[in-house]
Amino acid sequence: MFTLPQLPFEPTALEPYMSANTFSYHHGKHHKAYVDKANAAIEGTPMANMSDVEVVRAAKAKGDQGLFNNAAQAWNHSFLWNSLSPMGGGSPMGALKDAIDRDLGGVESFGEAFKKEAVGHFASGWAWLVHDGSALKIISTHDADTALVHEGLTPLITLDLWEHAYYLDYQNARPGFVDSYLMHMINWDFASENYAAVAA
Incomplete structure (x- = not known):
């Protein structure tokens, strides 16, 4: 089953580059909706016991576009929050x-x-x-x-x-x-x- 992760920083931490208002909609509404729809689609099926990555890949392999859209968006957004940092920018090492x-x-x-x-x-x-x-x-x-x-x-x-x-x-x-x-x-x-x- 998918879960809506906590942001790895405070919603105000990226201001002024990304506002708390954006996070309230993006994380609290858009991401949550993808999680809820993906979970509703797999509830009561063998996929409910799979990891989120396994569900995304299985939906793609089966050609289940509806499930794939919501499962992939749930995974993409979880990956996105970790791709952002209040200490971001600059250069890698x-x-x-x-x-x-x-x-x-x-x-x-x-x-x-x-x-x-x-x-x-x-x-x-x-x-x-x-x-x-x-x-x-x-x-x-x-x-x-x-x-x-x-x-x-x-x-x-x-x-x-x-x-x-x-x-x-x-x-x-x-x-x-x-x-x-x-x-x-x-x-x-x-x-x-x-x-x-x-x-x-």
């Missing part, structure tokens, strides 16, 4: 920085490429830094789709590109939202942990 230098031309080039992907993504979806088994890549997925179900990809960090993620704070200015993420909110420690697990 250690092995992840070395990998970004090697595969993406450095942190500055990473930021430029990530912003281009995120801003250029049409309509709703997610921007990701992933590891494809041999190198780092920047991708985006549409709607509820998640890097989690793309074979060979391991998500390291993400940014929500749905308008509910930024509209209260940035209106239609997605580029400003992406800039704030890269400069002030991206949680490099979380990305480094995920990279260490896959690169070991």
Whole structure:
């Protein structure tokens, strides 16, 4: 069964880059709705005993789009909250920085490429830094789709590109939202942990 996790920081911790008002809707309403709908869909089925990752992958494999949409969005949002930090921004350290230098031309080039992907993504979806088994890549997925179900990809960090993620704070200015993420909110420690697990 899915659960709505507590935010890993206070709802005011990312202000002025992301407001407590945004979190009240994004976490308290949007994320909660995905969790509730996913749980309602799997209640009384063998999937109720699966992990959230297993449910997302099983729904994708079965072609159950309704369940996949809600389960994937529940997982994506839980991953998102950990991709944000009040101490975010700046540059990664250690092995992840070395990998970004090697595969993406450095942190500055990473930021430029990530912003281009995120801003250029049409309509709703997610921007990701992933590891494809041999190198780092920047991708985006549409709607509820998640890097989690793309074979060979391991998500390291993400940014929500749905308008509910930024509209209260940035209106239609997605580029400003992406800039704030890269400069002030991206949680490099979380990305480094995920990279260490896959690169070991």
